[in-house]
Amino acid sequence: MAWNEPGGNNNDPWKNKGGRDQGPPDLDDVFKNLFGKFAKSGGGRGPGGGKSMGGIGLGLIAGLLVAIWVISGFYTIREAERGVVLRFGEFNQFVEPGLRWKPTFVDEVIPVDVQTVRDMPSAGSMLTEDENVVTVEMVVQYRVVEPYKYTFSVTNPEKSLSQALDSAIRYVVGHSTMDNVLTSGREVVRQQVREELEAILEPYDIGISIVDMNLKDARPPEAVKSAFDDAIAAQEDEERYIREAEAYAREIEPRARGQVNRMLEEAQAYKERVTLEAQGEVARFAELLPQYQAAPEVTRQRIYLETMENVYSNTSKILVDNKGSGNMMYLPLDKILERQQSNTPSAAQRNTLEGLRNVDPNPQNTPSNNTGIRSDRFRSGRD
Known part of the structure; x- marks a missing residue:
């Protein structure tokens, strides 16, 4: 029930206490009574009787704060x-x-x-010098060498490095052709990007050292990837053929030089042999000249017989005049000898061989118009 109900009932708790009408208590009195009770409960004494509990509490709090401060350091x-x-x-x-x-x-x-090697990737589509679009992915590896500069030279060193890396890649790719970026010039592009990145970071002095630069991938756009793959395959085949040709040249050149040396030595040996044979022929004819001057006919006949002996000893076919009948007989002696080695000679072969034995060995008795080997030719040649 409310203390101020209608009807004149006044139940105000601050009034009529102790038989007198009073207002609300003073706040100063409330706090004094509260601190007094706290001092009594702690066994403290008044200002004239020793230390109060408030002073001890403040000391403990201060000591605790100091301990926390020391430990936190x-x-x-x-x-x-x-x-x-x-x-x-x-x-x-x-x-x-x-x-x-x-x-x-x-x-x-x-x-x-300052010891861990960190990675910073970068990728993007870029325009080359020959106006082709290529997608490049690179990773830079770096290490912090000066902690103070890395911390305070720039606001965000990693972001600065990333932007510098993007700038270096785009600059190098923009000054290179697509063939160099995709095929033969990959190593050159990688080295140029590293040099350009170091040049960009030098004025910033952010306290890092570039350890390595890796070109992970460089590829054309997907729309023309198949055509570029064919072009790259053709270039690789070209390089392979060139290497094979160089290897073949290195292999064949010593062999050709050996053949040249061998041919030169053979030619020199042939030259010396022909010269010596010619000198021997000259010496032989020089010895024969006095004999020919002493007996020309006998010497001529002997030379003729020796010549015919050499001719017939090196041939297997003979043409024989059939005793002035006007018919020329061809004797394949090689075939006849082969048959003689395999079978017994037949009657016709025996007659042929008998006819050969009856041939006049003197070519002077053979008619000059029907002979297979004319003596007057040899005679005219000698004369």
Whole structure:
């Protein structure tokens, strides 16, 4: 039931207490009574009787805060890191790996990894010097060498490196032809991108070192990929044929030089042999000349017989005049000899051989108009 009900009932709790009408209590009195009760419950005494509980509490709180502040100052720097210490926001020193302590709220430590090799990829479609579109993917590997510069030279070192890498790739690809980017010039493009990236980062001095640059992929747009694949295959075949031709040239050239040397030596040997044979013939005829001058007919006949002996010894076919009948007989002696070796000679073959034995060996007795071998030719040749 409300204290101020209608009808004149006044049940105000701040009035009529102790038989007198009073207002609400004073706030100062309320707080004094509260602190007094707190002091009594803690066994404290008044101002003239010793320390109050409020002083002890403040001391404990202060000690606890100091302990928390000291404990919060311990930190650890890992083996691969170096710590950049800032005192009130200003660079103070570097700290090595290990367990360290710093005054909290005074020093700030920023750990920086200086041993791990980091990767930064970049990819995009670019226009080459010959106005072709090519998609290039590259990855740069880098390492932090100066922690302070890496932290404070630029606002965001990784973003700066990414933008510099994109700029370097587009510059190099824009000054290269598509064939160089896709095939034979990939290594040149990779090296040029690295040099251009280092030149871009040098003014920024962000404290990193480029370890390596990898060209992961370079390909034409998908719409013309098949045509470029055929072109690349043709270029690879061309290079393979060139290498095979060079290998064949290296193989055949020593062999050809050997053949040339052998032919030169054979020609020199032939020259010496012919010269010696000619000199021998000259010496033989020089010895024969006095004999011919002493007996011309006998010497001529002997020379003729020796010549015919050499001629008939090197041929297997003979033409024989059939005793002035006007018919020329052909004797394939090679075939006859083969048959003699395989079978017994027949009667016709025996008659032929008998006819050969009866041939006049003196060509002077043979008529000059029907002979197969005319003596007057040899005679005229000798004369």
